[in-house]
Amino acid sequence: xxxxxxxxxxxxxGLDGHDRGARVLxxxxxxxxxxxxxTGCHQTPEQIVAAAIQEDVDLVGxxxxxxxxxxxxxxxxxxxxxxxADDITVIGGGIIPDQDFQMLYDAGLKAIFTPGASLDxxxxxVKTNVKxxx
Amino acid sequence: xxxxxxxxxxxxxxxxxxxxxxxxxxxxxPEQKARWSTVSDLEIRRLYTPEDIKDMDYARDIGVPGExxxxxxxxxxGYRGRYWTFRMFSGMGSARDTNERWRMLLRQGQTGLSTxxxxxxxxxxxxxxxxxxxxxxxxxxxxxTLEDFLALMEGIPMDKVTTSMTINPPATALWAxxxxxxxxxxxxxxxxxxxxxxxxxxxxxAQKTFMCPPEPSVKLISDTVEFGTKHVPKWxxxxxxxxxxxxxxxxxxxxxxxxxxxxxxYVEDVIRRKGLSVDDFAPRLSFFFNSHIDFFEExxxxxxxxxxxxxxxxxxxxAQNPRSMWMRFHTQTAGCSLTxxxxxxxxxxxxxxxxxxxxxxxxxxHTNSLDEVLCLPSDxxxxxxxxxxxxxxxxxxxxxxxDPLAGSYFVxxxxxxxxxxxxxxxxxxxxxxxxxxxxxxGFPQLEIADAAYNFQKQIDSCEKxxxxxNKYITSEAQAIPMLEIDDKVEMEQISRLKAVRRKRDxxxxxxxxxxxxxxxxxxxxxxPYCIEAVKNLASVQEIxxxxxxxxxxxxxxxxx
Numbered sequence: 001x002x003x004x005x006x007x008x009x010x011x012x013x014g015l016d017g018h019d020r021g022a023r024v025l026x027x028x029x030x031x032x033x034x035x036x037x038x039t040g041c042h043q044t045p046e047q048i049v050a051a052a053i054q055e056d057v058d059l060v061g062x063x064x065x066x067x068x069x070x071x072x073x074x075x076x077x078x079x080x081x082x083x084x085a086d087d088i089t090v091i092g093g094g095i096i097p098d099q100d101f102q103m104l105y106d107a108g109l110k111a112i113f114t115p116g117a118s119l120d121x122x123x124x125x126v127k128t129n130v131k132x133x134x
Numbered sequence: 135x136x137x138x139x140x141x142x143x144x145x146x147x148x149x150x151x152x153x154x155x156x157x158x159x160x161x162x163x164p165e166q167k168a169r170w171s172t173v174s175d176l177e178i179r180r181l182y183t184p185e186d187i188k189d190m191d192y193a194r195d196i197g198v199p200g201e202x203x204x205x206x207x208x209x210x211x212g213y214r215g216r217y218w219t220f221r222m223f224s225g226m227g228s229a230r231d232t233n234e235r236w237r238m239l240l241r242q243g244q245t246g247l248s249t250x251x252x253x254x255x256x257x258x259x260x261x262x263x264x265x266x267x268x269x270x271x272x273x274x275x276x277x278x279t280l281e282d283f284l285a286l287m288e289g290i291p292m293d294k295v296t297t298s299m300t301i302n303p304p305a306t307a308l309w310a311x312x313x314x315x316x317x318x319x320x321x322x323x324x325x326x327x328x329x330x331x332x333x334x335x336x337x338x339x340a341q342k343t344f345m346c347p348p349e350p351s352v353k354l355i356s357d358t359v360e361f362g363t364k365h366v367p368k369w370x371x372x373x374x375x376x377x378x379x380x381x382x383x384x385x386x387x388x389x390x391x392x393x394x395x396x397x398x399x400y401v402e403d404v405i406r407r408k409g410l411s412v413d414d415f416a417p418r419l420s421f422f423f424n425s426h427i428d429f430f431e432e433x434x435x436x437x438x439x440x441x442x443x444x445x446x447x448x449x450x451x452x453a454q455n456p457r458s459m460w461m462r463f464h465t466q467t468a469g470c471s472l473t474x475x476x477x478x479x480x481x482x483x484x485x486x487x488x489x490x491x492x493x494x495x496x497x498x499x500h501t502n503s504l505d506e507v508l509c510l511p512s513d514x515x516x517x518x519x520x521x522x523x524x525x526x527x528x529x530x531x532x533x534x535x536x537d538p539l540a541g542s543y544f545v546x547x548x549x550x551x552x553x554x555x556x557x558x559x560x561x562x563x564x565x566x567x568x569x570x571x572x573x574x575x576g577f578p579q580l581e582i583a584d585a586a587y588n589f590q591k592q593i594d595s596c597e598k599x600x601x602x603x604n605k606y607i608t609s610e611a612q613a614i615p616m617l618e619i620d621d622k623v624e625m626e627q628i629s630r631l632k633a634v635r636r637k638r639d640x641x642x643x644x645x646x647x648x649x650x651x652x653x654x655x656x657x658x659x660x661x662p663y664c665i666e667a668v669k670n671l672a673s674v675q676e677i678x679x680x681x682x683x684x685x686x687x688x689x690x691x692x693x694x
Contacts, residue, residue, distance in 0.1 A: 015253035015269055017342025020383050020470070023583055023694035024590050040692030041342045042257070044265065066253050067509075067619065071268030097508060097616065115474045115507060116603045118594045 004132040007057040009037045011048045016066035017041045028119040049079040059130045065094040074107035089130050136190040145184040173428035174385035182543035199536045203441040207495045208460040212536030217527045219498040225250030225275035226510045227623045229285035232275040248298040250274035256343050258304040258678030261627040271623035278631045278673045283311040293321045297328040303345035305332035306354055307677040310664035329370040335396040335569055339578045341378035348570045350685035352403050360408045361661035363415045370420040380424035381470045383586020386435045387552055391559030392578050394442055399569040412451045416458035425491040426468040436494025438553040464498035465491040472507040476602035477614050480504040485522050492526055505614055512617045579693045638671040646670045654684040
């Protein structure tokens with residue numbers, strides 16, 4: 001039987017348009033053999049959560065470079081929970097100061113990747129920590 | 135012919151000998167890499183000689199400063215007449231916070247202002263919009279109404295200091311506030327000077343701060359060009375920007391080509407839609423480039439840009455006024471070249487990039503602060519960045535003579551090569567039917583995505599080096615002081631906005647909003663109506679909501 005592929009959604013919550021990292025990562029996930037959905041810039045947490053559920057993804061990768069991650073990332077996790085979709089893993093990346101890591105982990109994010117993280121290290125983390133849902 | 139035949143003969147002879155020697159050396163001491171290339175992956179040869187520029191014509195291709203083709207600069211005296219403008223991009227928190235930073239910068243010798251707005255303002259949302267949650271005042275200053283704008287300009291002599299505003303979809307609203315603020319301070323529109331970025335095409339291509347679809351977005355830009363031409367003659371109504379194209383991961387050639395092709399699109403639109411002749415408005419078009427870490431590639435890009443634009447204006451648009459052929463540009467050092475790791479190294483990167491911009495002949499410069507990869511710059515970090523410019527201008531001697539690298543075999547050959555490669559892109563986009571058509575096909579977006587991905591893979595494989603990231607890594611973190619924006623800013627800004635809404639004249643406000651709506655529907659120039667509306671305390675979002683209603687909203691196609 002063929003292995004089910006990991007389904008990944010890359011999303012940019014909030015208003016910032018710095019999508020270089022998100023797009024590079026989307027392409028890298030595709031090359032790593034994942035199924036990738038990229039929703040584009042300027043998504044509200046509500047839109048992201050609706051898309052994640054509809055697309056039945058295993059992982060949501062959030063990218064934010066504006067400083068609004070403190071509000072936006074936890075909000076996505078909270079909404080997933082409200083919709084009974086907290087089996088979806090959420091990770092984040094962007095310009096995230098070290099002192100914000102703990103509050104994001106406490107909010108339910110499973111990993112944070114900041115500038116300098118190699119593509120391989122991110123793919124490796126996903127392969128180790130995310131299994132395709134049956 | 136650039137060289138006498140005798141020199142070329144000698145050069146060929148010497149080259150021959152040298153190549154033989156190289157072959158012998160390399161066979162026992164191989165070079166460090168098989169392929170040497172710029173940060174944009176443009177291959178660079180081992181040595182450049184007269185042979186590489188033998189087809190150049192001195193008068194036609196190089197010439198003198200202040201003369202066509204302006205390769206060596208627009209001004210006949212270069213920086214000896216006047217240095218570039220030291221213009222640090224800044225904005226954070228409330229209008230009052232930013233005004234304080236501005237006054238500090240002016241006291242320290244900055245010569246022009248440059249405004250960073252927060253994301254809600256940049257996207258045309260007010261601070262109390264649900265979409266603004268968590269973003270107010272974070273990446274720049276929050277401006278909702280004219281009251282904020284007046285606080286921003288408090289104590290700033292608007293007839294003397296020029297101000298640049300990095301604002302795109304809501305540019306008409308913010309420029310209207312600037313005009314209204316000047317009028318209230320008794321400064322006539324003819325006396326104010328500055329720039330609004332107001333370049334929407336690069337938003338669809340790269341920066342993604344968009345609101346309405348491309349076609350009406352360009353219409354609004356042409357409105358500002360027309361209004362400026364008639365009423366605000368010292369203003370640059372557009373800053374055609376390659377900066378963000380590069381930050382999104384393009385190569386230097388792509389930055390050059392897409393920026394100039396965007397410029398062509400705007401010129402065509404103003405001529406077609408407004409019936410102005412090219413020499414009426416072209417002298418006020420300005421540009422904005424990135425200065426990345428690859429020193430010579432940047433210098434050559436800027437030199438090529440001037441010559442290319444001069445040719446475009448002269449040959450394609452038949453401009454007569456030499457000022458129409460001037461490419462005047464601002465430069466910012468490359469944010470994407472900075473590293474969060476070992477952040478003090480960023481001072482060095484910025485200095486090298488700033489030097490390249492100066493040798494490339496920029497008219498205005500922002501130097502990034504060492505902490506910009508982590509947060510908005512602190513006072514101390516901004517001061518170092520500003521001092522970097524002052525040291526380059528007044529200590530290093532590079533401003534003593536104009537375009538000092540001209541005539542270098544390498545510099546001229548690379549300048550030519552980049553120009554040629556940019557022309558190929560420009561012709562390709564012409565063939566697609568112009569930049570809007572190319573954007574709709576996703577062409578520039580995907581070219582940039584390819585380049586960004588390629589670069590990231592080169593970093594991951596260590597084919598290219600980023601010190602502190604993939605080489606010379608240290609384990610201990612270098613802690614630097616960071617500027618934090620208080621969460622209180624958002625609440626305070628929202629209450630200020632609510633107070634303005636309560637106190638304004640509701641009837642006058644409603645009428646001016648209706649007037650903007652009518653102007654949009656009838657295809658009239660929106661600028662006079664925007665000025666009237668902001669005087670009646672219309673907010674940025676209220677004006678932008680009219681645009682969204684009449685013109686529709688653009689959605690990110692999410693290409694990667």
